[in-house]
Amino acid sequence: MLSELSGLVRTNLAVTNQLLTTIRKDQWAELTGIVATIDRAVDQAREIESVPTSLWEDVAGSGALVQKQLELYRENVRDHVGQIGRADARTHRGYLQTNAEAIAFDVHALLSSLNAWTGYHALRASRARAAGRDDAAEAHYAEVIARDTRAEFDSALAETTSLVDALTRELRITAELRGPDAWPLLGMRKDVKAVREASARLLEVIEPLADTLHPPTPPIEAPGVVCAPGSLDPEPYLRILRWLFEDGEALRVLGFPDQLDTLDPISAIVGGAMGKLAAAMDKDTAKTLVAVTDRRIITARTDAFLEQAEIRQDIPLDQVRYVRATTAQDRSSRSAIDLITRDENIRWLFHADIDNTHVDALAAVLGESMTIPDAERDELRRRRHASIEAGGKSESAGTGSTEPTGSEATT
Known part of the structure; x- marks a missing residue:
C-alpha cells in the first residue's frame, strides 16, 4: 500500500511542488511536517526491519492529527467537485478562476495525507506484531489493525480516485468547450478565455495523478x-x-x-x-x-x-x-x-x-431497444379491465335509472 501511494505522491509532487509552496504556507508546512515525520519513521523501520520503542514514540501521537488532515482535505476536494459540477456556467467559471491554486493544493494534500495515514497504521501494526511474539492478544490485535487498515485504505483510495476523476473530468470538459471567439460579447469572451486558461493550468497539475489513478477514456471516433x-x-x-x-x-x-x-x-x-x-x-x-x-x-x-x-x-x-x-x-x-x-x-x-x-x-x-416490461404491460391490462368493468357498471346503473315504474308503464 505504501509503495503504491508513495509513487502517486511523487507523480503529483513533481509537477506541483513549486505551486504548492507559494500558497497556504501554514497548512502546507503542517502537512509536510507530519508526512515527513511518518515517512522517515517508515524508512527507518524498513531499514532495521523493526519498530523499536524509541522510533514508535516519535510518531505515536500523530494518529489523531493525521486522521484530521485526511478528513479535512477529503472534504475540501468534495467541495471543489460540487462547486465545479454546478449547472450555472457563470458560477462554474468564477469558481475556477478564483480557486485554481486551492484546488491543486487540496488534491495533492489529500493524497499526501492518505499516504501519511497509511504509513502511521503500518507502523502501528508492526509494533503490535512484535509485541505479539509474547502476547497472543497483541498478535491478534496486529491482524485486526492490518485488516482494518487495508479496508479503510481501499475505501479511501477509491473515493480519492472518484473525486479526482470527477474534478479532472470537469476540467477536461471545460478545456474542450467552444473557444472564446465564438461568444458574442467581448466581456464574455474574456471570461471564457480566463476560465479555459485556468482549466489548462490545473490539468497540467492534476492530470498526471488522475491518469495514474484511473487510465483516461480513449478518444471517441465518429461512428459509422x-x-x-x-x-x-x-x-x-x-x-x-x-x-x-x-x-x-x-x-x-x-x-x-x-x-x-x-x-x-x-x-x-x-x-x-x-x-x-x-x-x-x-x-x-x-x-x-x-x-x-x-x-x-x-x-x-x-x-x-x-x-x-x-x-x-x-x-x-x-x-x-x-x-x-x-x-x-x-x-x-x-x-x-x-x-x-x-x-x-x-x-x-x-x-x-x-x-x-x-x-x-x-x-x-x-x-433494437424497443421493449415493454412485463410490469408495464400488466398495468395496461389491469387498466383496460378496470375500464371495462367501470363502463359495465355505469351502463347498468344508467339503464336502471331510466326504466319506467309500474304505474308509468300502465299509463
Missing part, C-alpha cells in the same frame, strides 16, 4: 452512422462526449436533427424570436445533438453543449418503448423519427440534406 448536414463537423462534440462517457461505453450513432418546437403558442412566439437571433450568431444553434450509445440516449442543444457541455436528456435504453422512421407532414417532406419512451413522446426532424438511409439507420439502432 452520422446523421448531419455535410457542413457540420462532429469532432468538437466527440471531444466533449469523451469525458461524459462511462468506462467501456461505446458510441453507436450520432444525429443532428433540427430542434422541434413543442412549446405552447405564446412561448413558441418568444422561443422562435430567440431562435432566429441565436441562429444569426451560430448556424448550429437550431440543431439538436442525439448521441446513442450501447447504454443510453443523450440529447442536447448543440449551442448549450458546445459552450457549457449541458445535456438536455439522458434516457436509458431500457426506457425505449417504440421507434418509427417517418416523413414530416409538411411541404418539406423531411425525414423524421418518432421516439416513445416510458415518460415522453419525442419527434426529431432532420434537414433535407441528410441522407434518408442514415436516418433509417439511426431509427434501426434505436429500434
Whole structure:
C-alpha cells in the first residue's frame, strides 16, 4: 500500500511542488511536517526491519492529527467537485478562476495525507506484531489493525480516485468547450478565455495523478452512422462526449436533427424570436445533438453543449418503448423519427440534406431497444379491465335509472 501511494505522491509532487509552496504556507508546512515525520519513521523501520520503542514514540501521537488532515482535505476536494459540477456556467467559471491554486493544493494534500495515514497504521501494526511474539492478544490485535487498515485504505483510495476523476473530468470538459471567439460579447469572451486558461493550468497539475489513478477514456471516433448536414463537423462534440462517457461505453450513432418546437403558442412566439437571433450568431444553434450509445440516449442543444457541455436528456435504453422512421407532414417532406419512451413522446426532424438511409439507420439502432416490461404491460391490462368493468357498471346503473315504474308503464 505504501509503495503504491508513495509513487502517486511523487507523480503529483513533481509537477506541483513549486505551486504548492507559494500558497497556504501554514497548512502546507503542517502537512509536510507530519508526512515527513511518518515517512522517515517508515524508512527507518524498513531499514532495521523493526519498530523499536524509541522510533514508535516519535510518531505515536500523530494518529489523531493525521486522521484530521485526511478528513479535512477529503472534504475540501468534495467541495471543489460540487462547486465545479454546478449547472450555472457563470458560477462554474468564477469558481475556477478564483480557486485554481486551492484546488491543486487540496488534491495533492489529500493524497499526501492518505499516504501519511497509511504509513502511521503500518507502523502501528508492526509494533503490535512484535509485541505479539509474547502476547497472543497483541498478535491478534496486529491482524485486526492490518485488516482494518487495508479496508479503510481501499475505501479511501477509491473515493480519492472518484473525486479526482470527477474534478479532472470537469476540467477536461471545460478545456474542450467552444473557444472564446465564438461568444458574442467581448466581456464574455474574456471570461471564457480566463476560465479555459485556468482549466489548462490545473490539468497540467492534476492530470498526471488522475491518469495514474484511473487510465483516461480513449478518444471517441465518429461512428459509422452520422446523421448531419455535410457542413457540420462532429469532432468538437466527440471531444466533449469523451469525458461524459462511462468506462467501456461505446458510441453507436450520432444525429443532428433540427430542434422541434413543442412549446405552447405564446412561448413558441418568444422561443422562435430567440431562435432566429441565436441562429444569426451560430448556424448550429437550431440543431439538436442525439448521441446513442450501447447504454443510453443523450440529447442536447448543440449551442448549450458546445459552450457549457449541458445535456438536455439522458434516457436509458431500457426506457425505449417504440421507434418509427417517418416523413414530416409538411411541404418539406423531411425525414423524421418518432421516439416513445416510458415518460415522453419525442419527434426529431432532420434537414433535407441528410441522407434518408442514415436516418433509417439511426431509427434501426434505436429500434433494437424497443421493449415493454412485463410490469408495464400488466398495468395496461389491469387498466383496460378496470375500464371495462367501470363502463359495465355505469351502463347498468344508467339503464336502471331510466326504466319506467309500474304505474308509468300502465299509463
